[in-house]
Amino acid sequence: MSNRIRVAVLGAQGRMGSEAVRAVEAADDMELSAAVDRDDSLDALTRAGTQVAVDLTHPDAVLGNLEFCVRSGIHGVVGTTGWTDERLARVRGWLADSPETGVLIAPNFGIGAVLTMRFAQQAARFFESAEVVELHHPNKADAPSGTAVRTARLIAQARQDAGCAPQPDATSTALDGARGADVDGVPVHAVRLRGLVAHQEVLFGDEGEILTIRHDSMNRGSFMPGVLLGVRRIGTAPGLTVGLENFLFDEQGLSDEPEASGAPGAGDG
């Protein structure tokens, strides 16, 4: 019997899913057990002896898919967005009943995006002001992006840990949405524009200086090394892991300073 990891892709006909199917097929240590899209039965996963399911579907679909996988003892690697504290708690509940199963929820599989979040977390306490601007293709279902929400929450947490004051903002009248979404006190702005793939700028400002951290995913192939890393690692990481950094920094032997994302919060992806 082959010792390659048997991987199913959910959302296999989508922009990310079709790329993931190709990446799994091209990986020497994996084989594609099932390629499932809307209206296909999830029984195909168990019939095919799937060990890891990669979910790249839709916020409305991902919970049902994950419940099926966890209850079947299939590990999950999830890129689908739309996570809240309540949704994460449900996943933890299923995992409690299946203690050997692992689920990775990765707001962003891009290595540069993970680093952007880490650098933003490090910079956050040194600047009075911080805002996040995410820019995506107009077919995206959710706004702001899971990555932007996660970034803002990490910034807010770092500022709170350092005892920073609330950000200055004298706005007293504004059109709805003009100041973006408020994520724990960090404004997050979402642009939807034909021609874009997935981009983010984190802006920090203080007296006389601006720091901009920018990441651009130019195509969906950029996410695939992260997807494959998740597939390779999730079988030895029971329970819920939020954020690819938990596997990435480990793998590279990089220091995990400041504190990695251990404690996920609402909107973590």
Ligand SMILES: NC(=O)C1=CN([C@@H]2O[C@H](COP(=O)(O)OP(=O)(O)OC[C@H]3O[C@@H](n4cnc5c(N)ncnc54)[C@H](O)[C@@H]3O)[C@@H](O)[C@H]2O)C=CC1
């Ligand atoms: N974490 C990351 O690095 C990334 C995450 N994403 C996220 O992945 C998700 C998918 O993004 P795209 O591929 O751009 O969307 P898409 O709309 O191109 O693809 C989604 C696919 O899922 C299918 N689908 C819907 N419900 C399903 C179900 N119940 N079972 C199986 N398949 C189902 C759809 O028919 C479609 O083929 C989104 O939530 C997006 O934000 C996207 C890019 C990177």
Ligand SMILES: O=C(O)C1=N[C@H](C(=O)O)C[C@H](O)C1
């Ligand atoms: O829908 C997308 O395209 C992306 N979704 C993820 C998100 O919401 O953060 C990751 C990346 O930004 C691409």
